[in-house]
Amino acid sequence: MYRFLYRALSPAGAKARLSIFIFHRVLPVADPLLPFEPDAEQFAWMVKLFARQFNVLPLGEAARRLADGTLPAAAAVVTFDDGYADNLEVAWPILKRHGVPATFFIATAFLEGGRMWNDEVIEAMRIAPPGTVDLGAFDLGQWQVDSVDSRIKAYGAVLGRLKYFDHGRRAEVAREIGRLHGVPEACQLMMTHRQLKALRAEGAEIGAHTHTHPILEGLPDDQARAEIADGKAQLEAILGERVEVFAYPNGVPGRDCSARHGEMVRDLGFRAAVTTEPRFADGESLPYHLPRFTPWDRTPSRFALRCLMQLGSRRG
Numbered sequence: 001m002y003r004f005l006y007r008a009l010s011p012a013g014a015k016a017r018l019s020i021f022i023f024h025r026v027l028p029v030a031d032p033l034l035p036f037e038p039d040a041e042q043f044a045w046m047v048k049l050f051a052r053q054f055n056v057l058p059l060g061e062a063a064r065r066l067a068d069g070t071l072p073a074a075a076a077v078v079t080f081d082d083g084y085a086d087n088l089e090v091a092w093p094i095l096k097r098h099g100v101p102a103t104f105f106i107a108t109a110f111l112e113g114g115r116m117w118n119d120e121v122i123e124a125m126r127i128a129p130p131g132t133v134d135l136g137a138f139d140l141g142q143w144q145v146d147s148v149d150s151r152i153k154a155y156g157a158v159l160g161r162l163k164y165f166d167h168g169r170r171a172e173v174a175r176e177i178g179r180l181h182g183v184p185e186a187c188q189l190m191m192t193h194r195q196l197k198a199l200r201a202e203g204a205e206i207g208a209h210t211h212t213h214p215i216l217e218g219l220p221d222d223q224a225r226a227e228i229a230d231g232k233a234q235l236e237a238i239l240g241e242r243v244e245v246f247a248y249p250n251g252v253p254g255r256d257c258s259a260r261h262g263e264m265v266r267d268l269g270f271r272a273a274v275t276t277e278p279r280f281a282d283g284e285s286l287p288y289h290l291p292r293f294t295p296w297d298r299t300p301s302r303f304a305l306r307c308l309m310q311l312g313s314r315r316g
């Protein structure tokens with residue numbers, strides 16, 4: 001279904017439209033507290049659609065062919081941000097089964113099994129007993145948690161604010177919230193070095209995502225540059241090869257990253273970088289600010305339609 005339309009909207013060559021999809025996690029089974037992360041079953045039909053409707057390429061190759069005007073029809077890239085262990089354990093076997101390549105952007109500070117600042121808050125809201133969660137001491141309000149919905153609402157609002165805290169303070173506050181609520185040490189969500197090497201050895205493309213995942217726009221330029229450079233250097237040390245693609249943390253152009261970060265990324269030797277501006281890329285897109293969007297929808301037919309509508313949308 002729709003195959004003809006995908007190819008009509010996104011022809012091969014100079015008029016190509018490149019769809020770049022963002023994922024973070026793929027859960028082994030659905031988690032009511034994480035309704036926006038696909039589980040293995042949902043991801044499997046998404047990957048089947050990618051395999052059937054698109055020509056999926058690793059980002060480095062897609063960016064090069066976009067610049068050369070040699071993309072195939074209905075070209076797409078599948079990307080994962082942050083470095084969750086479920087990328088290797090759950091997502092990769094499904095991608096591999098369908099022969100779909102993917103690009104994984106890793107924030108190096110969280111490797112070795114730890115968890116990111118956002119997961120400290122999510123896990124704290126998961127285990128907090130029903131009642132009031134008081135985060136007033138951190139200027140993050142008070143939250144009534146007594147249902148799955150109220151827990152999702154609470155962590156969503158807290159993360160929305162905490163995300164833009166001063167970078168060092170953000171990590172400190174998140175850790176403290178996790179500690180106060182007794183988030184167990186055993187809650188280890190990110191890949192280890194060994195797992196990352198295994199993912200690369202399987203043929204996945206690995207990209208950089210800074211060291212500690214700061215909002216670059218909130219940092220002085222020297223720190224932003226150091227974050228980008230550190231993440232790249234650490235990945236290259238682990239993998240023993242050059243890392244040439246990059247994803248901006250959070251990634252909203254103008255708010256989280258801007259043209260000067262694109263210059264830093266270029267000067268540091270990357271070939272392409274992706275934002276989270278939600279639309280397709282084409283010949284006019286800048287290689288250091290390629291847009292991408294988050295796929296969602298609960299049924300394959302709606303998802304197929306959404307991918308098409310995205311491709312057919314007017315150039316913003």
Ligand SMILES: [Zn+2]
Nearest residue numbers: 081082249250
């Ligand atoms: Zn990220």
